[in-house]
Amino acid sequence: GQNIDQPTEMTATEGAIVQINCTYQTSGFNGLFWYQQHAGEAPTFLSYNVLDGLEEKGRFSSFLSRSKGYSYLLLKELQMKDSASYLCAVRYTSGTYKYIFGTGTRLKVLA
Amino acid sequence: DGGITQSPKYLFRKEGQNVTLSCEQNLNHDAMYWYRQDPGQGLRLIYYSQIVNDFQKGDIAEGYSVSREKKESFPLTVTSAQKNPTAFYLCASSILWNEQFFGPGTRLTVL
Numbered sequence: 001g002q003n004i005d006q007p008t009e010m011t012a013t014e015g016a017i018v019q020i021n022c023t024y025q026t027s028g029f030n031g032l033f034w035y036q037q038h039a040g041e042a043p044t045f046l047s048y049n050v051l052d053g054l055e056e057k058g059r060f061s062s063f064l065s066r067s068k069g070y071s072y073l074l075l076k077e078l079q080m081k082d083s084a085s086y087l088c089a090v091r092y093t094s095g096t097y098k099y100i101f102g103t104g105t106r107l108k109v110l111a
Numbered sequence: 112d113g114g115i116t117q118s119p120k121y122l123f124r125k126e127g128q129n130v131t132l133s134c135e136q137n138l139n140h141d142a143m144y145w146y147r148q149d150p151g152q153g154l155r156l157i158y159y160s161q162i163v164n165d166f167q168k169g170d171i172a173e174g175y176s177v178s179r180e181k182k183e184s185f186p187l188t189v190t191s192a193q194k195n196p197t198a199f200y201l202c203a204s205s206i207l208w209n210e211q212f213f214g215p216g217t218r219l220t221v222l
Binding site for chain 1: 207208
């Protein structure tokens, strides 16, 4: 199958840096997305990686290693409002496209 | 202001009833998607549509039906054949298989 693995929960302190990992099956890989979802709300798009390396967007960065089937989302200068679930989603292709979401990592930011 | 809307926000259904969830977008996106989210699980794809008058089953289509008569609209009907319909339903749209824009969701509860 095309499983996406993420830690279930993480806790960090305001102002700190946190790294949320995501591993996936590499066969058919065609791109990786990160979304943020606050409790009871819709996911919102954070970042997209299709080539190896780091993509930086303000306090958020996302890294991809296609050969290892590995990505991480790095959040710097954590704020209380960053408390949310972070969803890793992989786009696969094998004739047609398919999107698989991980179960999400619930991040708690403590004062 | 472009966006994607869903209604209602909360919906209660008696067993044996069909209910229809609305999804409308004015982002001019060709592709639209319906997901179901249950606690502790990732988003699971119910149906998707890449173009008007065409749609495809996702991973968990049984007990659901959709239509795509207009580009802007992609309603989802939860039929009485769906055995466990209580969940959070999310509609999304995108430029084909790129980052997805989600509506605010509909929380369906079966009484």
